[in-house]
Amino acid sequence: MNKPLILVSNDDGVFASGLQMLISVAREFGEVFVVAPEKGESGMSHAISIVTPIRAKLIKKEEGLTVYSCNGTPVDCVKLALNQLMERKPDYVLSGINHGSNASISVIYSGTMGAAIEGCFNCIPSAGFSLLDHSPVADFSVSQKYVRIVLENLIKDGLPQGTCLNVNIPKLLEDEIKGIEVCRMTKGVWKEEYDKRTDPSGRNYYWLTGYFKNFEPDADDTDEWLLDKGYVTIVPIQVDLTAYDCIDRVKKWNLKK
Amino acid sequence: MNKPLILVSNDDGVFASGLQMLISVAREFGEVFVVAPEKGESGMSHAISIVTPIRAKLIKKEEGLTVYSCNGTPVDCVKLALNQLMERKPDYVLSGINHGSNASISVIYSGTMGAAIEGCFNCIPSAGFSLLDHSPVADFSVSQKYVRIVLENLIKDGLPQGTCLNVNIPKLLEDEIKGIEVCRMTKGVWKEEYDKRTDPSGRNYYWLTGYFKNFEPDADDTDEWLLDKGYVTIVPIQVDLTAYDCIDRVKKWNLKK
Numbered sequence: 001m002n003k004p005l006i007l008v009s010n011d012d013g014v015f016a017s018g019l020q021m022l023i024s025v026a027r028e029f030g031e032v033f034v035v036a037p038e039k040g041e042s043g044m045s046h047a048i049s050i051v052t053p054i055r056a057k058l059i060k061k062e063e064g065l066t067v068y069s070c071n072g073t074p075v076d077c078v079k080l081a082l083n084q085l086m087e088r089k090p091d092y093v094l095s096g097i098n099h100g101s102n103a104s105i106s107v108i109y110s111g112t113m114g115a116a117i118e119g120c121f122n123c124i125p126s127a128g129f130s131l132l133d134h135s136p137v138a139d140f141s142v143s144q145k146y147v148r149i150v151l152e153n154l155i156k157d158g159l160p161q162g163t164c165l166n167v168n169i170p171k172l173l174e175d176e177i178k179g180i181e182v183c184r185m186t187k188g189v190w191k192e193e194y195d196k197r198t199d200p201s202g203r204n205y206y207w208l209t210g211y212f213k214n215f216e217p218d219a220d221d222t223d224e225w226l227l228d229k230g231y232v233t234i235v236p237i238q239v240d241l242t243a244y245d246c247i248d249r250v251k252k253w254n255l256k257k
Numbered sequence: 258m259n260k261p262l263i264l265v266s267n268d269d270g271v272f273a274s275g276l277q278m279l280i281s282v283a284r285e286f287g288e289v290f291v292v293a294p295e296k297g298e299s300g301m302s303h304a305i306s307i308v309t310p311i312r313a314k315l316i317k318k319e320e321g322l323t324v325y326s327c328n329g330t331p332v333d334c335v336k337l338a339l340n341q342l343m344e345r346k347p348d349y350v351l352s353g354i355n356h357g358s359n360a361s362i363s364v365i366y367s368g369t370m371g372a373a374i375e376g377c378f379n380c381i382p383s384a385g386f387s388l389l390d391h392s393p394v395a396d397f398s399v400s401q402k403y404v405r406i407v408l409e410n411l412i413k414d415g416l417p418q419g420t421c422l423n424v425n426i427p428k429l430l431e432d433e434i435k436g437i438e439v440c441r442m443t444k445g446v447w448k449e450e451y452d453k454r455t456d457p458s459g460r461n462y463y464w465l466t467g468y469f470k471n472f473e474p475d476a477d478d479t480d481e482w483l484l485d486k487g488y489v490t491i492v493p494i495q496v497d498l499t500a501y502d503c504i505d506r507v508k509k510w511n512l513k514k
Binding site: 044045076122149183206237 | 300337364491494
C-alpha cells in the first residue's frame with residue numbers, strides 16, 4: 001500500500017512556524033504536499049477569489065515533500081491543490097498549526113478552518129489545528145505530540161463524509177496539559193470594540209479589536225470550558241447549516257404568494 | 258412604538274441594483290441604515306479585516322435612510338455598523354438581494370449570507386436574499402414581492418436566537434413562481450475546473466470556474482430541488498457547526514496523552 005498523500009495548508013502563510021511544525025509531523029505519516037498562502041490570511045474564513053486570478057509558486061521539492069505558495073485565500077489553496085497542482089486526490093487535508101485559538105465561533109472566521117472544511121466538502125478526512133498563542137514565535141513543540149495522536153487516529157478510523165475536526169491546544173507546558181477531550185462548539189460571540197483613529201488627512205479609520213463573550217461559561221462539554229481547564233479539545237465539524245428545529249416554525253408563517 | 262430600525266448590507270457593493278431593491282422594500286417597514294461594501298465582495302464568506310484598518314464613507318442621508326460605503330468585507334460592514342456607525346442596535350439585519358444563487362453549499366462562500374449570519378450572531382433576526390440571476394442588470398421586480406412577504410413575517414414572528422434565513426428566488430416571471438417553501442440546505446459541492454492561462458511574461462495564472470454537483474438531486478425537501486421546480490426557498494440557518502453524531506465515534510479513539 002502506498003504511503004498516504006497529505007495536503008497541508010494554513011492561514012498564517014507558507015513561512016509560519018506553525019505550518020513547519022505541522023509539516024514535520026505529517027511527514028512521519030506520509031508524502032506531504034503543501035499549498036499555503038504567500039502571506040498571512042487570518043480571518044479569511046471560507047473566502048474564495050472570484051474576480052482575480054490566482055497564482056502558485058513552487059518553493060521546495062524534495063523526497064516526500066512539495067511546497068507551493070499561492071497568492072489566494074486558504075480555501076483557494078486547497079481548491080487549486082486538488083484541481084490543478086496535485087497529481088492525485090490527497091488522502092487527508094490538514095491545516096495549521098494556527099497561531100491563535102479557533103475555538104467556539106472563531107471557527108467561522110478562521111482561514112485555517114476554512115481550508116480544513118474545504119477538504120471535507122470534497123469528502124477527504126480533514127483536520128485543522130490551532131495553538132492558543134498568537135505569537136509568531138510561539139512554541140509548537142508540545143502541540144506536535146497532540147497533532148501526532150490525532151493523525152494516528154484519523155488515519156486508522158477516518159471520519160464520516162462531510163465531517164472534519166477542529167483541534168485546539170492550550171498554551172501550556174506538556175505536564176500541565178490534562179488530556180484530550182472530544183466536545184462541542186461553545187455558543188458565544190466576538191464583541192467588537194473598534195479602535196477609531198484619524199489619519200494625517202483628517203479621515204477616520206477603524207482597527208478591529210474586541211473580546212470573546214461566552215454565552216455558556218459554565219457548560220463543561222464545550223471547547224472553551226475544556227481549553228480553560230487545560231485540555232486539548234477536538235470538535236467534530238459538519239457543514240449543514242440548516243436550523244432543523246426552526247423549519248416547522250417558519251412553515252407556520254403566512255407565506256402565500 | 259418606534260418604527261423598526263433595519264440594517265441592510267450585501268456583497269455586490271453599495272451601487273448594486275439588488276441592494277437598491279432591498280432598500281426600497283425595507284423602507285416600507287422602517288428606518289433603513291445601509292453599510293455596504295464600496296466594491297464587489299462576492300465569495301468573501303465570513304471574512305473579516307484583521308491586518309488592515311477599514312474606513313466608511315457617508316453616501317446619502319435623508320429622512321428614514323442613511324447609506325454608508327465601507328472598504329471592508331460584508332461582515333466588516335455589519336460589525337462596523339453595529340459597533341460604530343449606528344446610534345442604536347438595529348431590530349433586523351437584511352442582506353442582498355444577491356445577484357446569483359446562495360442555495361446549498363454556496364451559503365458557506367457567500368458574502369451576502371456572511372452579513373446575515375453576522376447579524377444573527379449578535380442576536381438580531383436576520384435574513385439574506387438572493388435571486389438566481391448573476392446579471393448586473395437582473396430584474397429584481399418579482400423578487401421584491403417575496404422579500405416583502407418574508408419581511409412581514411419576520412417582523413411579526415421574529416426568529417429563535419442565533420438563527421437567520423437564507424432566501425433564494427428563482428429567475429422566473431411572477432406567474433411562473435409556484436410559491437414559497439421552507440426547506441433544508443442541499444448537500445452538494447462545487448467542482449472546480451480552473452481555467453489555466455499563461456501571462457505575457459510566461460507565468461501561469463488560474464481563473465476559478467466550476468459547476469455545482471448535487472449529492473442528492475432527488476431529495477424534494479431541499480433548496481436546490483425546490484428552486485428547480487419554481488419555488489422560492491427559505492432555509493433557516495444556524496451556526497453551531499458541531500457534528501453531534503460524530504462525537505461518540507471520536508470519543509472511542511485512543512486519545513490518551
